[in-house]
Amino acid sequence: MSSKAKLFVVSAPSGCGKGTILAEVFKEKEVYYSVSCTTRKARDGEVDGVHYNFIDDKKFEEMIKNNEFLEHAGFVGNYYGTPKAKVEEMLDKGIDVILEIETQGAFQVKEAMPDSVLLFILPPSVKEIERRLNKRGTESQDVIAKRVSQAKGEIEKAYKYDYVIMNDALEDAVQDFNTVFESAKNDDSNADIFKASNRNTIKMIDEVLKNA
Numbered sequence: 323m324s325s326k327a328k329l330f331v332v333s334a335p336s337g338c339g340k341g342t343i344l345a346e347v348f349k350e351k352e353v354y355y356s357v358s359c360t361t362r363k364a365r366d367g368e369v370d371g372v373h374y375n376f377i378d379d380k381k382f383e384e385m386i387k388n389n390e391f392l393e394h395a396g397f398v399g400n401y402y403g404t405p406k407a408k409v410e411e412m413l414d415k416g417i418d419v420i421l422e423i424e425t426q427g428a429f430q431v432k433e434a435m436p437d438s439v440l441l442f443i444l445p446p447s448v449k450e451i452e453r454r455l456n457k458r459g460t461e462s463q464d465v466i467a468k469r470v471s472q473a474k475g476e477i478e479k480a481y482k483y484d485y486v487i488m489n490d491a492l493e494d495a496v497q498d499f500n501t502v503f504e505s506a507k508n509d510d511s512n513a514d515i516f517k518a519s520n521r522n523t524i525k526m527i528d529e530v531l532k533n534a
């Protein structure tokens with residue numbers, strides 16, 4: 323069994339329910355959840371330093387210049403980035419780390435740290451994303467439309483991840499997430515059915531895109 327700490331990169335389109343899945347996962351696991359920096363305005367209920375470090379463009383650009391990010395990307399008009407120091411500190415201490423970031427950032431991490439594990443969470447359909455975003459009610463119709471269109475582009479990248487699971491029913495998604503997590507840690511084949519190279523996984527991504 324491998325005891326080396328792992329870096330997990332989780333991506334999912336907005337409104338995919340990844341926050342709910344991760345909250346369940348964190349109840350059982352001792353992992354460090356990396357708090358990103360963003361220039362997006364905080365939503366109601368979001369706490370600075372907990373959900374994100376909310377910073378302005380000037381500070382973000384300064385951090386880019388000082389090479390303080392493991393990765394960073396632009397997403398629907400704002401910057402998002404993972405501060406490098408804390409992630410490295412945790413991995414050095416032997417603590418697993420989870421980043422919850424979009425696809426451009428995920429591929430930057432894979433390039434910088436090839437041992438990282440990329441997991442994509444698929445929504446059952448793009449229509450379901452739209453429904454969940456409308457229900458959440460935290461964004462304007464204009465932003466929801468942009469996020470839905472962005473979601474399609476993100477799903478097309480799922481083929482390039484290490485693993486892909488679907489969030490159809492929460493309990494199943496949490497179980498699938500845990501299977502991938504443990505399998506990647508133990509370097510076994512228990513999660514091979516979720517590999518992006520698996521024929522059924524490819525079919526599942528095809529299906530979501532076909533109906534988008």
Ligand code: 5GP
Pocket residue numbers: 333334335336358359362393394395397402403404422423424425426427428
């Ligand atoms: P939201 O505005 O809904 O919180 O996040 C928008 C997107 O940015 C989501 O796909 C989320 O995963 C992604 N994101 C959050 N933090 C980071 C980060 O540090 N880096 C990158 N590249 N994406 C991030």
